Amino acid sequence: MSSESMPDRLVLLGSKGGPALRPGGPWPSSSLLQIGGRTIVVDCGLGVTRALVDAGITLKALDLIFITHLHSDHVLELGPLVHTAWTAGLASPVSVFGPPGTGHYWRRFCQAMEFDIEIRIVDEGRPDIRELVSINEFAEGLVVEQRGLKVSALRVDHPPVTDCFALRFEHGGKSVVFSADTAFFPPLANFAQGADILVHEAMLEEGIERLVAKTGNGARLKEHLLASHSFAEEAGRIASDAGVKRLVLNHLIPADDPGIVEADWIAAVRKTWAGDLTIARDGLVVELA
Numbered sequence: 001m002s003s004e005s006m007p008d009r010l011v012l013l014g015s016k017g018g019p020a021l022r023p024g025g026p027w028p029s030s031s032l033l034q035i036g037g038r039t040i041v042v043d044c045g046l047g048v049t050r051a052l053v054d055a056g057i058t059l060k061a062l063d064l065i066f067i068t069h070l071h072s073d074h075v076l077e078l079g080p081l082v083h084t085a086w087t088a089g090l091a092s093p094v095s096v097f098g099p100p101g102t103g104h105y106w107r108r109f110c111q112a113m114e115f116d117i118e119i120r121i122v123d124e125g126r127p128d129i130r131e132l133v134s135i136n137e138f139a140e141g142l143v144v145e146q147r148g149l150k151v152s153a154l155r156v157d158h159p160p161v162t163d164c165f166a167l168r169f170e171h172g173g174k175s176v177v178f179s180a181d182t183a184f185f186p187p188l189a190n191f192a193q194g195a196d197i198l199v200h201e202a203m204l205e206e207g208i209e210r211l212v213a214k215t216g217n218g219a220r221l222k223e224h225l226l227a228s229h230s231f232a233e234e235a236g237r238i239a240s241d242a243g244v245k246r247l248v249l250n251h252l253i254p255a256d257d258p259g260i261v262e263a264d265w266i267a268a269v270r271k272t273w274a275g276d277l278t279i280a281r282d283g284l285v286v287e288l289a
Helices: 048-054 079-087 102-112 114-124 185-190 205-215 218-228 232-242 262-269
Strands: 009-014 031-033 038-042 064-066 094-098 134-139 142-145 150-153 166-171 174-178 197-203 246-253 276-279 283-287
Touching: 009 048, 009 246, 031 048, 031 166, 031 174, 038 166, 048 079, 064 079, 064 166, 079 094, 079 102, 079 114, 094 102, 094 142, 102 134, 150 185, 166 185, 174 276, 185 232, 197 205, 197 232, 197 262, 205 218, 205 246, 232 246, 232 262, 246 262, 262 276
Parallel strands: 038 064, 064 094, 094 134, 174 197, 197 246, 246 276
Antiparallel strands: 009 031, 009 283, 031 038, 142 150, 150 166, 166 174
């Protein structure tokens, strides 16, 4: 099925918050948004390439990639995704949009892979990957407007990272907003006003203590989590204030605690959100009706 004939949909490729992988657990942050015939990847945590293939995406159809911020669970697999698409036959330009520093990451990735890139260009007749990819660093405001797709960014509250941006995608009267990683941030409600889908990060209080005990460096990690992330009921409050049609809880912290089930997330967010609700899990598809 070509991307043009694909129904508009959101696929939650990786649903956990944070970079660590644990046996049997989900994968870090990445999402696929197919809207108006465009194939858009939002964030490139570990596992994004395999997850895209599992979602039925031909890698050489890669089109637009957006990075919300440069934490590893959002950018670690950006280079490997594009490189793997290139080895799969990518020959059309890919536009990458990210915060300041994205270009530095990409140049250094190509430098690290220089031997492989040079030899494949000569030996396999491939186009130069460095000329196929354009890196566009953005700040707050309008990011890009092309072929009916409009993307805007809002700086959110994710200390100590200053360049972290929520993203709003609009096409043909449909809109999807990604909160990125953020503490409770009331201006986000205005930014997400009336969206069809708000994808918002979420934490569960009862899981934080067990998570920090398991990870080590507990006190400092707990401090970061509380200062930089949102509880599920706070995500619900943003969704209610924004009047969105559906709330998707994503970037779940903790996402791999056997003592926490979907019902726990639902109970927490129902304190503040009565509307349509999806709790992310890897590979879950949300139709954009």
